[in-house]
Amino acid sequence: MTPERFREIVEAYGAAPRRWPETERAAAEAFARGNAEARHMLAREADLDRRLGAYRIAPPGRALTGAVVAAAPSRRSSWTSVLQGLGIVGAGLAGAVAGAFLMAIYAPSVPNLIDDDRPILTSFDAGDFDLGEIQ
Structure with missing residues (x-):
């Protein structure tokens, strides 16, 4: 040693x-x-x-204990948590409905093909159709 x-x-x-x-x-x-x-x-x-x-540490006094307890965040009730979750879901649904509504208003209308007498061109039958007749 x-x-x-x-x-x-x-x-x-x-x-x-x-x-x-x-x-x-x-x-x-x-x-x-x-x-x-x-x-x-x-x-x-x-x-x-x-x-x-x-060496001993003195126990905390009532004032310190009270200050720590007062500074701690309070517990929220379970209803508050449920309502907050429902609010988030509701905001998402409202956004989806508003988007669908705007698409319905501003989307171009689809022509009614049943009442249209013009022929429909496809890639399969365009060879035997005269393109000069389309107005």
Whole structure:
């Protein structure tokens, strides 16, 4: 065990050997028993461990709890969610109906082919028809 490695272990895991890595625990304990500087380092780290262990956070007061609760968003009722969903669906349907209505008004009218006496040209029978007769 080197002094640098012992320092790394003690600074990372504290002064209690039970928190040290098992693979290095026996070597670190033997190093601490035979080295005065290591024992001094353990005493400093034990003091730090005690201070950190004694530190407590005060519970929040009523004012802080009330402020957090007041700042939280309120729950919406289930009816609000349902009505919002229906509103979105209704807006979509209104748009579809308006589009269909506009297409019905502005679309060109289809000629009534039953009353029309003019021949209908197709790609299959255009060869035997005189194109000069169409007005």
